[in-house]
Amino acid sequence: xxxxxxxxxxxxxxxTERAGTAKFEHTEKTRSSISTEDRANVLIQALPYxxxxxxxxxxxxxxxxxxxxxxxxxxxMSDIVLLQLxxxxxxxxxxxxxxINAMLDKIGKESKFIGGMRYTDEETMDIVQMVLAGKVNKxxxxxxxxxxxxxxxxxxxxxxxxxxxxxxKKDDLGxxxxxxxxxxxxxxxxxxxxxxxxxxxxxxxxxxxxYNINADTAAAQIAAKLKASKLILMTDIAGLLADKDDESTxxxxxxxxxVPLLKKQGIISGGMIPKIDCCxxxxxxxxxxxxxxxxxxxxxxxxxxxxxxxxxxxFY
Numbered sequence: 001x002x003x004x005x006x007x008x009x010x011x012x013x014x015x016t017e018r019a020g021t022a023k024f025e026h027t028e029k030t031r032s033s034i035s036t037e038d039r040a041n042v043l044i045q046a047l048p049y050x051x052x053x054x055x056x057x058x059x060x061x062x063x064x065x066x067x068x069x070x071x072x073x074x075x076x077m078s079d080i081v082l083l084q085l086x087x088x089x090x091x092x093x094x095x096x097x098x099x100i101n102a103m104l105d106k107i108g109k110e111s112k113f114i115g116g117m118r119y120t121d122e123e124t125m126d127i128v129q130m131v132l133a134g135k136v137n138k139x140x141x142x143x144x145x146x147x148x149x150x151x152x153x154x155x156x157x158x159x160x161x162x163x164x165x166x167x168x169k170k171d172d173l174g175x176x177x178x179x180x181x182x183x184x185x186x187x188x189x190x191x192x193x194x195x196x197x198x199x200x201x202x203x204x205x206x207x208x209x210x211y212n213i214n215a216d217t218a219a220a221q222i223a224a225k226l227k228a229s230k231l232i233l234m235t236d237i238a239g240l241l242a243d244k245d246d247e248s249t250x251x252x253x254x255x256x257x258x259v260p261l262l263k264k265q266g267i268i269s270g271g272m273i274p275k276i277d278c279c280x281x282x283x284x285x286x287x288x289x290x291x292x293x294x295x296x297x298x299x300x301x302x303x304x305x306x307x308x309x310x311x312x313x314x315f316y
Contacts, residue, residue, distance in 0.1 A: 046306035053305060054087035056229040057191065061219035062094045062140075064236040066295030073143065076234075079301040080196060081149035088305070089191045092151075093199045093222060095215035096136040103131050114171045116271065120212045125175040128212045132200040133157070140198050152195040155202050157210065159186030162203035162218060164211040177203050177211025179218065182225040220278035224285035231282045232304060233275055234295035239313035240276065242267055253314050256280045279315040290315040 060080070066072040083090045097118070101111050104127055112119040120128060133155035144151035156162030161184065164177030190197040201218040203211045216233055223231040240262075242249035254262070259280055262268045268276055279290035293300045293312035303311045 045308060049306045050086045050088075053229065055089075057089040057091065057226050058083070058230040058232060058305075059091045059093060059219050059223035059226065059228045060232045060234065060301060061215055062092055062234055062295075063097075063215055064234055064295045066234050066300075067094070067096070068098060072295065072298060074147075075298040076295075076301065077140075077143045077147045077149070079299055080144060081147045082302065083305065084149055084196055091187060091191075091197050091199065091222060091226070091228075092140065093201065093215055093219040094132075094136060094140060095201060096132050099136050100128055100131050103127050114173060115169075117169075117173055117176060117214075118212065119172075120174040120176050122175065125210055125212060129155075129202050129210055133202055137198055137200040144196060144198070150195045151198050152190045153198050153200075154186060154190070155200040156213060156218065157202060157204045159183060160204060161186055161199070162201070162213060162221075164203035164205060164213060166205075166209075166211070175209065175211050177205065177209075177213050179203060179213060179221050182221050184222060184225045187222065187226065214274070216275055216278045220282040220287075220290075223282050223287045223290075227286045229288040230305075231279065231287050231290040232301065233278065233290070233292050234300070235275065235292055236294075236296060237292075238294045239292050239311075240268065240272065244269075251313055252310070253316070256283050256315055259315075276315070283315055288316075 062076060066076050080090050080092060100118075104111050104124065107127070109123065109127075118124070118128075137153040137155065141151045141153040154161065156164075161182065162179055163181035163183070164179050167173055167176045167178040187197045187199070199218070199222065201213040201215045203213045203218075205211055219233065220231060222228075238247045238250050240251045240254060241247060242251055251267075256279075259268065259276060263273070275292060279292065282290045291304055291310075291312055291314050293304050297303070297311065300311050303309075
């Protein structure tokens, strides 16, 4: 059974669970299309991985199309709840760039980017905090609860989880921060009480400032502090590609010692550099494995966690 079949069966199974709702009015037809053998094969393949990861902690950075598409969002939420049910402690770290842009548009404020990073003046920082720690964070908590999960919404300000200083660049980026301290006590407390922590990436400053933090960076540093078994970055690409225009050239496994050469060869370039740097730093700080996976594929988290093939690119 290949990855595509696993994803299709997982998607159909999710629809089956929601029988009786208008959204999945053809569920009975879907149920009959999944053979008993297919169901058994999925469980058999997943069992050793469930046994391996049960009781362990993973950190998932959630973003990209998986956050914008309602279908993909529902798939991610069901994946997270399933992980929780089989005893895998999952920390969900999220950004929310499109939602921030939409709110800035509503108040007539132009979004400004410098070198691919959001310029965050004081007014923009207020919007970032309101959208990330408020609307987006609580919406994700509600989605998880609608899937019968237990979730607790947090932000980097809670329990001094993320402490930052102003990111110093050639061009002033305003209230964009660089993490200098991570305190995961409040995250661990939530996990110990059976909750999935949902973390928005705003950080506190030592002088009372609030800073906007890159979600990939925050997820990597939280994973390192927790000594997580896995860091998973959900993206809109298949993974690291030898040829960026050809998804068939996916590089499935990379040792962190190979990264400098891959950069020199131009294989790691552009927007992939900071993402892969996060993976490298996480592994070097004790995270078991780091993964860049394709969030455009429904149930990509389950495919990575519970199948022989996995998905995307793994760094170790």
